[in-house]
Amino acid sequence: MTLHAELRVxxxxxxxxxxxxxxxxxxxxxxxxxxxxxxxxxxxxxxxTPGGRVTCDGSAWDGLxxxxxxxxxxxxxxxxxxxxxxxxxxxxxxxxRGTRKAEANARALDHLRQVGLEDFAKAKPRTLSGGQAQRxxxxxxxxxxxxxxxxxxPLAALDASTRLRVRSELARHLRTYEGHTLLxxxxxxxxxxxxxRIVILEGGRAVQEGAPREVVRQPRTDYxxxxxxxxxxxGTAHSTEVRLDDGGTLTVxxxxxxxxxxxxxxxxxxxxxxxxAGSPRNTWPVTxxxxxxxxxxxxVDLDGSPxxxxxxxxxxxxELRLQPGDxxxxxxxxxxxxxxxx
Amino acid sequence: xxQRLPVVLVLPALAGLAFLLVPLIGLLVEAPWTTLPSQLxxxxxxxxxxxxLVCASLATVVCLVLGVPLAWLLARGDLPGTGVVRAxxxxxxxxxxVVGGVALLLVLGRRGLVGxxxxxxxxxxxxxxxxxxxxxxxxxxxxxLVISVEGALRAADRRYEEAAATLGASRWLTFRRxxxxxxxxxxxxxxxxxxxxxxxxxxxxxxxxGNFPGxxxxxxxxxxxxxxxxxxxxxxxxxxxxxxxVAVLAGLRDRWIRA
Amino acid sequence: MRRVxxxxxxxxxxxxxxxxxxxxxxxTVFAAASLTGSFTELGERFEAAHxxxxxxxxxxxxxxxxxxxxxxxxxxxxASAAPANMKQVTDTGAVTETPVTFARNxxxxxxxxxxxxxxxxxxxxxxxxxxxxxxxxxxxxGAAAKKVFEAAxxxxxxxTLEQDVKAALTKVALGEVDAALxxxxxxRANDKVDGLDFAEAGQVVNDYPIATVAKAPNPATxxxxxxxxxxxxxxxxxxxxxxxxx
Numbered sequence: 098m099t100l101h102a103e104l105r106v107x108x109x110x111x112x113x114x115x116x117x118x119x120x121x122x123x124x125x126x127x128x129x130x131x132x133x134x135x136x137x138x139x140x141x142x143x144x145x146t147p148g149g150r151v152t153c154d155g156s157a158w159d160g161l162x163x164x165x166x167x168x169x170x171x172x173x174x175x176x177x178x179x180x181x182x183x184x185x186x187x188x189x190x191x192x193x194r195g196t197r198k199a200e201a202n203a204r205a206l207d208h209l210r211q212v213g214l215e216d217f218a219k220a221k222p223r224t225l226s227g228g229q230a231q232r233x234x235x236x237x238x239x240x241x242x243x244x245x246x247x248x249x250x251p252l253a254a255l256d257a258s259t260r261l262r263v264r265s266e267l268a269r270h271l272r273t274y275e276g277h278t279l280l281x282x283x284x285x286x287x288x289x290x291x292x293x294r295i296v297i298l299e300g301g302r303a304v305q306e307g308a309p310r311e312v313v314r315q316p317r318t319d320y321x322x323x324x325x326x327x328x329x330x331x332g333t334a335h336s337t338e339v340r341l342d343d344g345g346t347l348t349v350x351x352x353x354x355x356x357x358x359x360x361x362x363x364x365x366x367x368x369x370x371x372x373x374a375g376s377p378r379n380t381w382p383v384t385x386x387x388x389x390x391x392x393x394x395x396x397v398d399l400d401g402s403p404x405x406x407x408x409x410x411x412x413x414x415x416e417l418r419l420q421p422g423d424x425x426x427x428x429x430x431x432x433x434x435x436x437x438x439x
Numbered sequence: 440x441x442q443r444l445p446v447v448l449v450l451p452a453l454a455g456l457a458f459l460l461v462p463l464i465g466l467l468v469e470a471p472w473t474t475l476p477s478q479l480x481x482x483x484x485x486x487x488x489x490x491x492l493v494c495a496s497l498a499t500v501v502c503l504v505l506g507v508p509l510a511w512l513l514a515r516g517d518l519p520g521t522g523v524v525r526a527x528x529x530x531x532x533x534x535x536x537v538v539g540g541v542a543l544l545l546v547l548g549r550r551g552l553v554g555x556x557x558x559x560x561x562x563x564x565x566x567x568x569x570x571x572x573x574x575x576x577x578x579x580x581x582x583x584l585v586i587s588v589e590g591a592l593r594a595a596d597r598r599y600e601e602a603a604a605t606l607g608a609s610r611w612l613t614f615r616r617x618x619x620x621x622x623x624x625x626x627x628x629x630x631x632x633x634x635x636x637x638x639x640x641x642x643x644x645x646x647x648x649g650n651f652p653g654x655x656x657x658x659x660x661x662x663x664x665x666x667x668x669x670x671x672x673x674x675x676x677x678x679x680x681x682x683x684x685v686a687v688l689a690g691l692r693d694r695w696i697r698a
Numbered sequence: 699m700r701r702v703x704x705x706x707x708x709x710x711x712x713x714x715x716x717x718x719x720x721x722x723x724x725x726t727v728f729a730a731a732s733l734t735g736s737f738t739e740l741g742e743r744f745e746a747a748h749x750x751x752x753x754x755x756x757x758x759x760x761x762x763x764x765x766x767x768x769x770x771x772x773x774x775x776x777a778s779a780a781p782a783n784m785k786q787v788t789d790t791g792a793v794t795e796t797p798v799t800f801a802r803n804x805x806x807x808x809x810x811x812x813x814x815x816x817x818x819x820x821x822x823x824x825x826x827x828x829x830x831x832x833x834x835x836x837x838x839x840g841a842a843a844k845k846v847f848e849a850a851x852x853x854x855x856x857x858t859l860e861q862d863v864k865a866a867l868t869k870v871a872l873g874e875v876d877a878a879l880x881x882x883x884x885x886r887a888n889d890k891v892d893g894l895d896f897a898e899a900g901q902v903v904n905d906y907p908i909a910t911v912a913k914a915p916n917p918a919t920x921x922x923x924x925x926x927x928x929x930x931x932x933x934x935x936x937x938x939x940x941x942x943x944x
Contacts (some may be wrong), residue, residue, distance in 0.1 A: 459835070489935065490761065541868070541872075544872050545872070545873060547873050548872055548873070549829070549873060549874050550872065550873040550874070564860075566869075566874050567858050567874075569859040601854035645860075645861055645865065646865065646868070647859075648860045649857060649858025649859070649860065650834060650858055650860060651856065651857060651858050651859055652859075655858065656859075660861075661859060664834045664836045664837075664859075664861060665743070665835050665836070666761070666762075667759065667761045667834070668761065668836045670765065
């Protein structure tokens with residue numbers, strides 16, 4: 098009941114080597130920066146790019162061309178056939194796989210109904226909104242009842258206002274789909290909301306894998322930490338003291354020993370003009386190197402030992418009159434710091 | 440507010456337009472319009488015109504049936520030596536048509552490499568037949584179609600073909616239902632060029648298929664021979680050919696390109 | 699400079715009958731396509747006999763040449779393959795002098811080398827199972843062929859009416875047709891075809907007229923060239939090419 102893939106693609110200077118497993122009913126997100134090999138992995142699974150081995154429920158797909166694999170793909174910009182009606186687009190897969198026209202149309206209409214677009218059956222794709230086009234692409238991919246559903250950046254082509262709604266709709270559709278789903282995205286939010294499990298891909302290799310909550314709480318690379326918005330360090334723990342690899346020492350609440358990852362949210366960091374007296378165990382001098390305004394907070398980039406990101410309120414910004422180059426004191430409660438073994 | 444058009448483009452454009460149109464206008468001005476109606480209804484002209492339209496259309500069908508797959512192979516085949524083949528396909532464009540006609544005779548003529556067997560085994564002889572006219576016109580006109588369609592195929596987004604493949608479509612089905620509709624404007628443009636070239640074909644036709652009224656005398660042949668003795672009649676025939684082809688092309692344009 | 703030279707030549711020619719010794723500078727001769735071989739040789743011989751003279755040729759179908767001359771093409775001499783085409787230029791006044799017939803051509807049956815179809819005479823042209831090429835009636839060889847068939851009382855069954863003699867001859871040379879009716883001179887010039895004489899040939903003789911053009915840029919040399927074509931040496935070249943004397 099499991100799909101296993103050992104993908105090996107070598108193209109020019111790029112080398113993809115990743116092993117994936119997807120359970121029936123599970124949604125796995127392949128998350129990574131541009132150029133990490135996400136799309137190459139998707140193409141290899143679909144049979145559009147040769148390389149690697151895929152077995153699904155015991156049957157091997159090796160060497161099968163795309164048209165003979167039980168795969169459905171939702172492409173990044175959907176690639177709906179412009180000269181066909183919405184219904185013909187969705188019926189195309191069943192027709193290509195030998196279903197008679199009347200039956201294929203009935204099945205296509207059924208799939209359109211599931212995505213709430215049966216009224217658009219006769220429309221041409223160019224008349225659809227981005228969100229509607231995405232749903233048609235999903236219906237088209239599912240109309241062949243594939244074993245494996247592949248989605249390539251399914252929300253990237255949408256504007257921010259519709260993305261939220263389409264994302265939750267997509268999540269609902271993916272939950273009802275009984276096959277194996279693999280989603281490729283560079284947007285951590287897509288991965289968190291849509292996937293049961295996340296595989297982080299960097300430079301053609303899987304660098305971290307786990308449930309979204311686990312990945313968010315315990316990032317293992319700078320990329321993931323950046324995505325989830327945490328201060329992230331490598332260090333060596335001796336009881337409640339952690340010596341950081343890049344300089345600096347932090348005092349933590351939970352004792353540990355050996356190599357560890359250290360994370361804490363930027364909101365846990367407080368900034369002062371004078372060295373604060375009192376309870377916090379960790380205080381150290383920092384220099385402002387950058388200031389970035391977010392929706393309700395201001396993120397301050399600070400040099401020091403260690404360098405750190407701090408989220409401060411607008412009131413604090415006003416009070417401290419923050420400018421790049423300002424010398425300040427950072428303070429962090431030991432209880433806000435989370436460590437886990439490397 | 441319309442933007443001002445740049446003079447450096449407009450002047451050569453107008454000169455180019457004049458260069459193309461003035462000779463045609465000359466033809467129209469010189470045409471003895473009074474004899475035009477009688478020429479139009481004359482049996483010979485009707486025969487030649489009908490033969491021209493039928494042969495050019497059949498040649499275009501031949502070009503579509505053979506040329507579109509050839510264009511696909513050149514654009515998508517990924518075969519070694521495609522560049523050389525592509526260059527060879529354009530040879531009929533640079534070859535003087537009369538030479539093309541001689542080449543066809545050497546291959547498909549009664550004593551030609553292939554033609555002698557056609558003659559011996561099936562009793563088929565192409566020269567001096569209407570089929571020969573179609574062959575000669577198709578030979579000269581096909582490169583226009585192949586080049587247009589190949590260009591359209593190269594410009595087309597191949598990912599649509601991949602999308603069709605993931606939906607289970609064979610390459611043939613993908614070609615019919617996805618690729619071809621996607622490049623339809625290119626195919627229509629190529630077909631129009633091809634038909635127009637076939638309609639005006641003279642050199643290869645008269646060399647390969649000869650000239651016999653009702654069988655192989657197309658309008659361009661009739662025009663050429665009329666020019667020998669009666670230049671006025673030749674002009675009238677040319678104008679007839681001109682008007683008919685413009686009418687057909689304009690009609691097709693409305694029907695196909697707007698759709 | 700050229701005009702001065704032409705004037706000098708004109709003056710030099712004055713008072714004396716135009717002789718082979720006069721003439722210099724460049725002339726352009728418009729000659730029927732069937733004269734290509736013989737006139738090229740005549741041109742070379744003329745240049746050899748007249749140092750300083752240069753003969754350029756424009757060989758094409760006689761009717762095309764006549765139209766070019768009527769449109770003001772800078773021709774000095776026009777040698778036509780048919781009196782009808784010469785009439786086209788005398789009618790418009792492009793040629794004012796009286797044209798002179800300098801050669802005659804008769805038709806011959808051309809068959810592929812070895813005569814594979816066993817053609818024996820004009821009667822074979824009526825057989826439907828043979829492939830026959832004739833010239834189109836609009837061109838001189840076709841008009842001549844029509845008269846021959848009328849004289850012989852034969853209804854020809856051609857498969858193609860070619861646009862000129864050369865095209866008809868090509869079909870014979872390639873074996874695409876079993877026979878064609880073309881000029882004797884064309885058969886003589888092509889080593890891939892054989893010629894068969896027939897009785898009625900003498901009844902249709904094609905005259906080749908020549909004349910200087912009224913607005914000839916170089917009339918003196920033009921007249922000298924016409925004189926050379928009509929001379930004994932000219933006759934010799936034309937006879938060798940298969941033309942009969944007028």
